Amino acid sequence: MSPPSSPTPMTVRRLAAEIGGRVLAASGDAAVVRGISHDSRLVETGALFCCVVGQHDDGHHYADEAVAAGATAVLVERDLELEVPQIVVPCVREAMGPASAAVWNYPWRRCTLVGVTGTAGKTTVSHAIGAIASSCGVTCEVVGTLDGSHTTPEAPVLYRRIHGAANDGADMVIVEVSSHALELGRVDGARFSASVFTNLSHEHLDYHGSMEDYFAAKARLFDGRTDTAVINVADPWGRTLAGLATGxxxxxxxxxxxxxxxxxxxxxxxxxxxxxxxxxxxLLGRFNVANVAAAAAAASAVGLDDDAVAPAISAIVPIPGRLWPVSGPDDDICVLIDFAHKPDALGAALGSARELGESNGRLWTVFGAGGDRDASKRAPMGASADLHADVMVLTSDNPRSEEPSQIAEAIAAGAESRRPGDGRLHIELDRASAISVAIQNADAGDVVVIAGKGHEKAQLIGDRSLPFDDAEVAAEHLRRRRSSQR
Incomplete structure (x- = not known):
């Protein structure tokens, strides 16, 4: 996509009126805004700088830096000693979405905006909707996990991208919408033609606190900002959501x-x-049946004819890091990379992977759990793997500041039917070595699922981000396995 064109200039007075803000009397409300940013390092000339108050930092401290970089106005919660106009609001974070929508001229009025939320399947469903729609002649863009550090970018970045896509001729933009994004207002001010709910299971409870609060965050996508709610009613939370969304x-x-x-x-x-x-x-794996059904239902809900949608499903291809095959026809084992990093998703991936191997083959899984994240899911992940896999290899997965051995022990505690050293549970904290253990020791006809990181290209250890790609490491060990068999 080409860089987005600039938005139509808007006076501070008009922007303040759009978002219900107050312009300080002496701040020059006739000044013109030509962009918006929440990051002082990315401010462009003419931008409105949003002084977001975060958990660890306060954007008001960077207002001088933003003005020096060219900001023509600032969005604040308190009066600052600045020479540029100031729009005062009760909460900058809550106002940033509507302000971004106004600055970028409500781009969903020029394209069909589709949101996808849920615990599992967001990435696959989003890309599947795009594949179906594209096959039906609809120009699409997908925004989500595969693009950057956030599943859902902050509103100034997201709405600029939607604006750019619409200007480039996109008929549809599909956005993965995370619970964090909904809680933090990253899609506030947007209007969705359709929003999809996939499912809800144990995840992010370190942030949300409870399943009820996690659900409440997801439900915000259906609080009146979407025209059609496309909801999985086979999921208990989905049935509840369908009742809420009806109103x-x-x-x-x-x-x-x-x-x-x-x-x-x-x-x-x-x-x-x-x-x-x-x-x-x-798409590989039985669990992807749900993702295809979701994508087809969404395509139908936005007006594509079912007779066109059905053949267009053939355009859906495997998504990088989602039950992604690394092995090929020259390999005697099947090796798959999957992003599953929560109990239900891991169980679904393993259950689906077993169907892809020989009937008498074993199912191996290599996985860990992220450090400084929801620790309560670790034992359930071990229990899920214990139920589905023949051999578990526990390893590191972005341990961050935590000790990898303690994370592995917490996972192993959930695998009650096995113990380290019994041949069915291995602990190898070096992730590359763990992948080697599985690939080199698997028998012909076995399936190996390397889970947790999927498309990611780095390993977060301490305060360092080190290059690491599960697919590249697995491919190298598959080459070694083939060489040893010659």
Whole structure:
């Protein structure tokens, strides 16, 4: 996509009126805003700088730096000694979304905006919707996990990107919407044509505190900012959400994984029947049936004809890091990379992967859990792997400031049927070595699932970000395995 064109200049007076802010009397409300930023390092000439108050820092401390960089106005919660106009609001974070929407001229009025939220499946569903729509002749852009450090960018960045996509001729923009984004107002001010709910399971409880609060964050996407709610009613939380959304959205389109019947899975992908029409695609694993059903329901909900949607499903291809095959036809084992880093997602990935190996083959999994994150999911992850995998290799996964051995021990505590050294549970804290243990010791016909990092290209250890790519490491050990067999 080409760089977004500049927004239509807007006076401080008009912008303040749009977001319900107050312009300080002496601050020059006729000044013009030509952009918006929450990062003083990225401020461009003519921008409104948003002084966000965060948990560890306060944007008001960087206002001078932003003005020196060219900011023409600032969004504040208190009066600052500055020579540029100031718009005062009760909470800058809450006002930043609506302000970004106004500055970038409400770009969803020029394209179809689709949101996708849920614990698992957001990335696959988002890209699957894009693949279906593109196959139907709709120009699409997808914004999400594969793009950058945040699943959902902050509003100044996100709305600028939607604006740029619309200006470039995109008919549809699909956005992964995380619970953090909803809690922090990153999509406030936006209007979605349709929003998809995939499912809800144990995740981010270190941030949200409880499943009820986690659900409440997800439910914000359906609080009146979307026209059609596309909800998985096979999920208990989804059924609750469908009831809530009935009173806040124009329509509710219910879906469930069983909408696709006569399912057949193989190493070539999925086949089945959707709304009486045969469908197939290259996604691997039975759990992807739900993702395909969600994408098809969303495509139908935004107005694409079912007769066009069904054949377009064939355009859906495996997503990097989502049950992504690393092995090839010359390998005697199947090696898959998956992003699963929570109990239910890990269980779904392993259950699906088992169907791809030989009937008498073993299922290996290599995984860990992130440090400085929700520790309560570690034992349940061990229990999930204990239930589904024949051999577990526990290792490091972005340990950050925590001791990797303690994380591994917490995971192992959930694997009650096995102990280290019994042949079914290995602890190898060096991730590259752990991948080697699985690939070099697997028997012909076995399946190895390397889980937790997926598409990520770095390992976070202490305060360092070190290059690490599961797929590259696995590919190298597969080459060594092939060489040893010659």
């Amino acid at each position: 806040t959205t124009g329509s509710v389109a219910e879906w469930q994984p069983s909408d696709i019947t006569d399912v057949a899975v193989s190493e070539r992908g999925l086949r089945g029947v959707w709304r009486g029409r045969p469908v197939h695609c290259g």
